[in-house]
Amino acid sequence: MIMEDSIKHQGLRRHLVELLKSKGIDSKSVLKAVGSVPRQHFMDHSLINFSYEDQAYPISSNQTISQPFTVAFQTQLLEIETDNKILEIGTGSGYQTAILLELSSQIYTIERQQKLFKKTQRLFKSLGLRPKKIIFGDGILGLADDAPFDRILVTAGASQVPKNLLDQLKIGGKLVIPVGLKEQEMLRFTRIAEKEFNKESFGKFRFVPLLNDKN
Ligand code: SAH
Numbered sequence: 001m002i003m004e005d006s007i008k009h010q011g012l013r014r015h016l017v018e019l020l021k022s023k024g025i026d027s028k029s030v031l032k033a034v035g036s037v038p039r040q041h042f043m044d045h046s047l048i049n050f051s052y053e054d055q056a057y058p059i060s061s062n063q064t065i066s067q068p069f070t071v072a073f074q075t076q077l078l079e080i081e082t083d084n085k086i087l088e089i090g091t092g093s094g095y096q097t098a099i100l101l102e103l104s105s106q107i108y109t110i111e112r113q114q115k116l117f118k119k120t121q122r123l124f125k126s127l128g129l130r131p132k133k134i135i136f137g138d139g140i141l142g143l144a145d146d147a148p149f150d151r152i153l154v155t156a157g158a159s160q161v162p163k164n165l166l167d168q169l170k171i172g173g174k175l176v177i178p179v180g181l182k183e184q185e186m187l188r189f190t191r192i193a194e195k196e197f198n199k200e201s202f203g204k205f206r207f208v209p210l211l212n213d214k215n
Contacts, residue, residue: 003127005038012052013038019054020072027076033102034072039065041127042095061113064208065093066155075099077176077188077202078151087146087168089139090155090210094120098129100153107131108146110139112211140212142168149173157184157207166197178207 017035025031040051042065047057056067075096080086080103091097091111097120100107109131111117117136124134135143139154140162147168154165154177165175169191178184186202 003038003041005040009038009040009051016052016054016068020069023054023069025069025072025076027072029080029103030072030076030099033075033099034068036102037095037098039068039095041123042093042098059093059116060119061116062208063092063113063116065095066207070205070207071096071099073186073202074153074155074176075103077186078153078174080104080151084150085146085148086151086153087143087149088153088155089165091120091134092116092155094123094129096153096155097124097131097134098127101129101131105130105132108133108135108143108149110135110137110143112136112138138212140164140210144168152176154178154210155207156210157181157205158210161187161189166191178205180204 013035017031040048043051044059054068056064059065083106084104085106086100086104088097088109091109097109114136121134142164148170149168150170150173152165152175157178159181169175171191173191175189178186183204183206186205188200190198192198
């Protein structure tokens with residue numbers, strides 16, 4: 001597989017970073033990560049010319065690669081600190097995972113579509129990207145073996161907040177999750193004590209659904 005990052009791609013990426021700034025992304029580390037990760041590697045081959053449009057696109061298994069603004073916005077909400085242990089639900093194309101890997105080496109990621117899981121696992125290998133674990137399974141359950149986490153990011157729309165994910169947060173840890181049926185409200189939960197969570201709301205987004213084992 002040819003993994004090209006041409007001068008043209010680099011130029012388009014700089015434009016994308018400027019666009020995200022103009023849309024309100026102000027975290028230097030997040031902007032730097034977006035400026036470093038070649039999004040074309042995560043796109044469907046037939047759509048490669050659109051890699052630096054600020055839009056979501058179809059990938060295999062009827063899923064989507066998230067819009068760069070959404071990836072940057074969710075990553076910014078996580079407020080990642082050095083070497084945070086982070087769980088991502090919904091590996092998808094692996095683009096968001098690659099952004100997280102720019103910010104921490106301790107990334108765990110779960111995908112429930114087996115074909116997509118296998119494809120992205122191969123892609124990570126060929127790109128030399130090394131999440132701690134990439135798992136085929138149901139992210140609604142979280143990852144009990146490796147819990148607790150400093151940060152948990154859900155990249156699919158949840159009908160409700162999975163209790164397991166709240167339970168698997170460290171005290172001080174944060175869960176960023178879009179919640180809703182047709183459209184989703186972006187929520188951030190911070191665990192301030194064993195049984196106490198602070199909930200904040202950050203506007204409407206649209207995601208593919210977070211599916212459980214029954215659908
Ligand atoms: N971060 C991805 C977003 C992909 S879309 C990217 O930027 O490409 C959301 C992904 O969540 C899809 O790949 C979908 O298959 C996956 N997903 C849906 N329900 C899930 C579940 N219960 N557990 C794990 N992954 C799930």
